Amino acid sequence: MEILVPLSVSGIWYPVIKENLLESGSIGLTLTLEPYIIAEIKYGKGIIFNGIEINIPNYEILRQKLGEYKLIVYSRVPLGYGYGLSGAISLAYALGVKELTSISEKDAVNVAHLSDIVAGNGLGDVIAQYHGGLVYRRKAGGLGYGEVERIILDWSDYPIFSQIVEQMPTKNIIRKSEIALSLIDEFLRNPSPIKFIEVASKFTKSLGFTSEYPNSYRKKGIIIKIFTPENGVWIRHKIASRGAFVR
């Protein structure tokens, strides 16, 4: 059994923290991308990321609430730069445990969502990764609490690339910028790939993150860009055609 989870790079996020953590998360617009991480769940313990055992605070919560298992993860992109891998690892763990036990998918996914929030590693990634595509989180929260819409756009003429810049903690970008909600409205009035990049670039600039490349924005430690870059080292992505799944 393999568990596949897409990467998650938000363009806009508006943190919502409530007493009930399942009502917490973010309102926002998130691109989920290939290549999916591929994971295997086994009896045992620990998270093995590309052959190396890692310590990730999400694991403590996952282990307490879902039971102790071992997750072996293969990823084509590195951890800690902004590809939403903490969320992807947590969601893979939850969907893996769901295959091995009688827990419902909804409860398992909500534990993954909770673990990313408590760890301070993400707010909306798990929910976006569960749905796939370009995800608009209209209301923050886990499954059954938040509200999500997948925005269908034709990306075939808009190839997506990322460039790795620097590692940094997610806590550095969990800030409220009041223009987030008006930029989401601006996008929804006229949704297109170019408009997505435009509003994401305005939003991330408001948090102090800039990119020197045309048609791009900087999310945490990576640049996301549409159209073939003229120079630099880039990873080619596709929009994730579906959310996380088990095969």
Ligand SMILES: Nc1ncnc2c1ncn2[C@@H]1O[C@H](COP(=O)(O)OP(=O)(O)OP(=O)(O)O)[C@@H](O)[C@H]1O
């Ligand atoms: N070698 C490592 N490099 C980076 N992070 C590591 C490493 N080992 C363990 N970690 C832990 O993994 C977690 C990475 O979470 P982080 O949210 O930064 O990932 P990400 O892939 O950048 O996702 P996001 O887009 O949500 O920020 C952190 O809790 C960090 O402490």
Ligand SMILES: CC(C)(CO)[C@@H](O)C(=O)[O-]
């Ligand atoms: C905070 C965040 C940008 C980290 O990847 C993401 O979880 C989101 O969109 O809420």
